[in-house]
Amino acid sequence: MKTILLTVTMLFIGTLSYGQNKNAKASIEVDGVCMMCKKRIEKASLKVKGVKSASWNVYTHELKLIFDENKTSIEQIASNVTDVGHDTKSFIASSEAYESLAPCCKYRDQRVVDDHK
Secondary structure (H helix, E strand, O other): OHHHHHHHHHHHHHHHHHHOOOEEEEEEEEOOOOHHHHHHHHHHHHOOOOEEEEEEOOOOOEEEEEEEOOOOOHHHHHHHHHHOOOOEOOOOOOHHHHHOOOHHHOOOOHHHHHHOO
16 A cells, blocks of 8 residues: 555656646847847846756847746846846846946947948
């Protein structure tokens, strides 16, 4: 009887742990223009607890993420990115954060954007 109970318990625990997929994949649009922006955006994303992977594309402005949904959310990641000066669809960077960017990273200035094409 003990053996059957132990076997059923182990099967139940194994099924529960197998069904929990903590890693979520998502992407958000983040404004930026250069490789310095890429480094800054990815670094800000990876500083958020639970983010396992962050890759920003300089041409499409898409930030692809893999993160633990139990530890963080897209909103928290986007907020952290805006804190370093980059706008997202959900959040706008503060003037102070944007002004702290290097001159080549001023993505709100059309001349800078044109220079990077």
